[in-house]
Amino acid sequence: MKHEKAKELFTEFLKNEKNRITPERFEVMESALDYEGHFGADDLYIVMKNLKSTVSRATVYKTLELLVKCELISKRNFGDNLTRYESNFKRQIHDHLICMDCGRIVEFVNPRLSKLPEQISNELGFVISSHSFNVFARCRDPKNCKYNK
């Protein structure tokens, strides 16, 4: 069965937070974890509609926020002001480089960064929750860059 572990985690989270366990919420969870790459809430809604789901737009939006809270997905923002999400499930923590010419998004993992968010939080008197590190740059080699933003 698919996303069995995620389903467990989400159920646990819903119970702890005194939220109800509904089939719609699991439907959204499944679709979100299945989505390849980054997606907007509305993108996910459309995909689900096309797959004949009856879940409403409002439920998709609300459930995505629940999934962020229980850390099954991450909320991203790449400088345009669109909210994007991506699955965390079975994925390493990573950061993003955005090409300012073509909009391409490159994911990277940098060990020099890994402890930094926690250290900074501690130094400032906070407890870390998450971080977002975006590098905005341009393709060095223009023929790799489609300028198709």
Add this chain to the structure above:
Amino acid sequence: MKHEKAKELFTEFLKNEKNRITPERFEVMESALDYEGHFGADDLYIVMKNLKSTVSRATVYKTLELLVKCELISKRNFGDNLTRYESNFKRQIHDHLICMDCGRIVEFVNPRLSKLPEQISNELGFVISSHSFNVFARCRDPKNCKYNK
């Protein structure tokens, strides 16, 4: 006279990009550089309106983008999907920690971070333009935290 150096830089930029030099653009520039802290485009428009400026909302929005391009101000995003700006003028490059309970934003400078965006860009075959590093955390000491988000 106020912001004389900024005015020079902006004029130079407008000429290079073959944009016209208009009084409205300088009015927006002055107000943006005067603004204390982070502000949305609409916040700035309201402030200007209150100061009896006749500059239109459209011009404010468009001019802010020009000011970002010429690096007099920075565009920020703190996880809500609101575009915020802040003046770069006479300021050090810094990053932000956002308290997820009260929404407080703490600015910090970390030397371990300073070369990282450029190094990462180089390694991935890009030329650095800018970066954004946000740490999302919670006040360790609840009495410092107003939970007033």
Add this chain to the structure above:
DNA sequence: ATTGCTGCAAAACGTTTGCACCTAT
């Protein structure tokens, strides 16, 4: 039985656009 969740449509929000007029070049 109660409270919270859902679906729907409408509203809200920040932002962008189309257009006629104006102004810097």
Add this chain to the structure above:
DNA sequence: ATAGGTGCAAACGTTTTGCAGCAAT
């Protein structure tokens, strides 16, 4: 003279909300 900028209001796309009915507890 002309390309580009401005102000206005309307349009836009995404997200949130109010409400009646429904379903999980």
